[in-house]
Amino acid sequence: MTGTSLSPDRPGSVPTVVHVRCTGRSYPVLIGHDILDGLAALLKEHAPAARYALIADENVANLYASDVTQALQASGLLVTRHTFSAGEPSKNRDEWARLSDELTDAGVGRDGVVIALGGGVTGDLAGFVAATFMRGIGVVQVPTSLVAMVDASVGGKTGVDTPAGKNLVGAFHPPQFVAIDPGVARTLPRRQRAEGLVEAVKHGAIVDRDYLDQIEGLLPEALDGDAEAIRTVVTGSVMIKARIVSEDENEAGLRQVLNFGHTIGHGLEAASDFELSHGVAVGLGMILEARLGERLGVTKSGTESRLTNVLRRLGVPLELPDRLDKDRILRFISRDKKARDGVPRYVLLEQIGATFHSIDWAQQVSESDVRAVLF
Ligand SMILES: NC(=O)c1ccc[n+]([C@@H]2O[C@H](COP(=O)([O-])OP(=O)(O)OC[C@H]3O[C@@H](n4cnc5c(N)ncnc54)[C@H](O)[C@@H]3O)[C@@H](O)[C@H]2O)c1
Ligand SMILES: [Zn+2]
Numbered sequence: 001m002t003g004t005s006l007s008p009d010r011p012g013s014v015p016t017v018v019h020v021r022c023t024g025r026s027y028p029v030l031i032g033h034d035i036l037d038g039l040a041a042l043l044k045e046h047a048p049a050a051r052y053a054l055i056a057d058e059n060v061a062n063l064y065a066s067d068v069t070q071a072l073q074a075s076g077l078l079v080t081r082h083t084f085s086a087g088e089p090s091k092n093r094d095e096w097a098r099l100s101d102e103l104t105d106a107g108v109g110r111d112g113v114v115i116a117l118g119g120g121v122t123g124d125l126a127g128f129v130a131a132t133f134m135r136g137i138g139v140v141q142v143p144t145s146l147v148a149m150v151d152a153s154v155g156g157k158t159g160v161d162t163p164a165g166k167n168l169v170g171a172f173h174p175p176q177f178v179a180i181d182p183g184v185a186r187t188l189p190r191r192q193r194a195e196g197l198v199e200a201v202k203h204g205a206i207v208d209r210d211y212l213d214q215i216e217g218l219l220p221e222a223l224d225g226d227a228e229a230i231r232t233v234v235t236g237s238v239m240i241k242a243r244i245v246s247e248d249e250n251e252a253g254l255r256q257v258l259n260f261g262h263t264i265g266h267g268l269e270a271a272s273d274f275e276l277s278h279g280v281a282v283g284l285g286m287i288l289e290a291r292l293g294e295r296l297g298v299t300k301s302g303t304e305s306r307l308t309n310v311l312r313r314l315g316v317p318l319e320l321p322d323r324l325d326k327d328r329i330l331r332f333i334s335r336d337k338k339a340r341d342g343v344p345r346y347v348l349l350e351q352i353g354a355t356f357h358s359i360d361w362a363q364q365v366s367e368s369d370v371r372a373v374l375f
Helices: 035-046 058-074 093-105 120-135 146-152 182-187 190-207 209-216 219-224 227-247 254-259 262-271 278-296 303-312 326-334 367-374
Strands: 016-022 025-031 051-057 079-084 112-118 138-143 157-162 165-172 177-180 349-351
Touching: 016 227, 025 035, 025 227, 035 058, 035 138, 035 177, 051 058, 051 093, 051 120, 058 079, 058 112, 058 182, 079 093, 093 120, 093 157, 112 120, 120 138, 120 146, 120 157, 120 165, 138 146, 146 182, 146 190, 146 227, 182 227, 190 209, 190 219, 190 227, 190 254, 190 278, 190 303, 209 219, 209 227, 219 227, 227 254, 254 262, 262 278, 262 326, 278 303, 278 349, 278 367, 326 367
Parallel strands: 025 177, 051 079, 051 112, 112 138, 138 177
Antiparallel strands: 016 025, 157 165
16 A cells, blocks of 8 residues: 555554655554553654643543643653643634743743644644744644544644634644544544544545445444444544545645545535534535536446445435525535635545546536536
């Protein structure tokens, strides 16, 4: 597998290691039960620093930060703890500035390292603090939500939202390493686990039919928070995401396939004033983009129904809510960040496990065709 390698996993003992290539180096993603117990040793080996700044939102801080901080301190590491209110509204420039100032006050210098302990919001926000602090210090991603485990912690994208939109200010700042303990997903609300699993379904849909088959049967257990089922899903998804971002770090080409379901998905999220969660919107987005591909004759027929059947197991909505105004959805889609010359672009499947590629990985589609699948 290009850009990644996998060492054999003996559950509970040796973690699975997936390597991600980025400019000039590579970093390991380590996945294993109770891996947080060995975090101090991993830090000493992969991210030695004079001081560590552990950044977490208040929920995750209450659940995990004390134990983690104490264990690191007991191993002789200097660690300070920095928290913020949980939730997307905190992923902003004010919190970035406040946390950066806290790091200065705590005496973190250029030889410091940030530990991002939490979901995707923490990974993006703390990662962006690290990307900019003293022109960039190291960051270690310790994802605790399923979204962050299967998606956000791998690939080096960091950033914050602005009033004009999500993730509009940011930087590529790959971590020193990523440490994933699938067991911490048990404390997540079920709804949050479903969000992560939608992205895992996407990974199978775009590049790996066997993976989709493999995880389909595991989805109910993973939804329940079973650590072994979560470990299997996270390992499969990390391998896929690692391979893709190793080939195309800056989203010039192949990495765009990760946006399958997201052109319509983002439009739905925005048109619902973010009442629809990202995972729910992307689930619907995948169904509708598969329908779009089938309509255009690009996607093998039956693909939409295969995706619908898998997503049904997650209990996410399979049909567009009537209350959403379709013209409003189209307006938001046309403002998509991936649009070129104001024309939105779509990643279309050829079939489950393969995306369609012509000149590019994302295709321009006429608004009338998009209308036809929405209305
Ligand atoms: N950088 C990337 O490549 C990338 C990819 C996907 C998503 N994202 C970003 O990630 C964010 C969404 O991530 P998210 O869904 O993890 O959001 P989040 O970080 O807000 O976490 C969701 C909620 O779960 C809580 N939580 C996290 N771990 C927990 C645990 N183990 N037990 C109990 N509660 C826990 C958090 O406190 C929060 O309330 C968005 O901002 C999105 O833009 C980034
Ligand atoms: Zn997504």
